[in-house]
Amino acid sequence: FAVEEKSISKAVIKRLPRYYRYLGELIEEGIERISSNELSAKMRVTASQIRQDLNNFGGFGQQGYGYNVPYLYEEIGKILGLDKTHHMIIIGAGNLGQALANYVKFEKRGFKIVGVFDINPVLKGISIRGNGIRMMSELPEFLQKEDVQIAALTVPKSSAAEIAELLVQNGIKAIWNFAHLDLNVPKDVIVENVHLSESLMRLSYNLTVAEQKEEK
Ligand code: ATP
The missing domain is CATH 3.40.50.720 (NAD(P)-binding Rossmann-like Domain)
Structure with missing residues (x-):
């Protein structure tokens, strides 16, 4: 998917760096996947908010599996332009x-x-x-x-x-x-x-x- 495909709302973009930070911490802890409920408890954001936000990027979450942490981290990084110098x-x-x-x-x-x-x-x-x-x-x-x-x-x-x-x-x-x-x-x-x-x-x-x- 490409970032240009869909314009992401400002409110979501404002929250992305925080998702990025939490996902980075999960990676450091060796956590490979997380459910929206678990992420919700950690970030003190409702699970539905998380699902809504992250669905903007093409539904990385899978029912019963949760989110693939390294993948999501990388994708959000790309959206934020952090893959470039x-x-x-x-x-x-x-x-x-x-x-x-x-x-x-x-x-x-x-x-x-x-x-x-x-x-x-x-x-x-x-x-x-x-x-x-x-x-x-x-x-x-x-x-x-x-x-x-x-x-x-x-x-x-x-x-x-x-x-x-x-x-x-x-x-x-x-x-x-x-x-x-x-x-x-x-x-x-x-x-x-x-x-x-x-x-x-x-x-x-x-x-x-x-x-x-x-x-x-
Ligand atoms: P800060 O506010 O960052 O803590 P400060 O209190 O040391 O810094 P300020 O007066 O806020 O100083 O200025 C910040 C810096 O901007 C100073 O080093 C000053 O020399 C510099 N500065 C002021 N005018 C210009 C200008 N026109 N072009 C480039 N630098 C400038």
């Missing part, structure tokens, strides 16, 4: 950018960091896991020469829009945006926002609600 650059080598550049696990998933860029000359040449920090002035030429699919944006809000434009002009089609700004990009450019402070605010909200309940 992606080259990624990081723009903004501040605390967050450096943390991303230092995070080895992305590479294990096929996301190879091929360049780290910043505007601050003090950072020039400082090596992060073998990547010397480059200056922004080198970016256009770098993107002409190198095959880069993804740019992670870890710059302050004030420069994010301008950099996104520069990235788009230089052919970048996927931006992993950590800047606290909703980017305005052409339709064919994919943006995945990771707004850490918004996530923290949701946590704070839930904590506040829980504390209020306790007080009552």
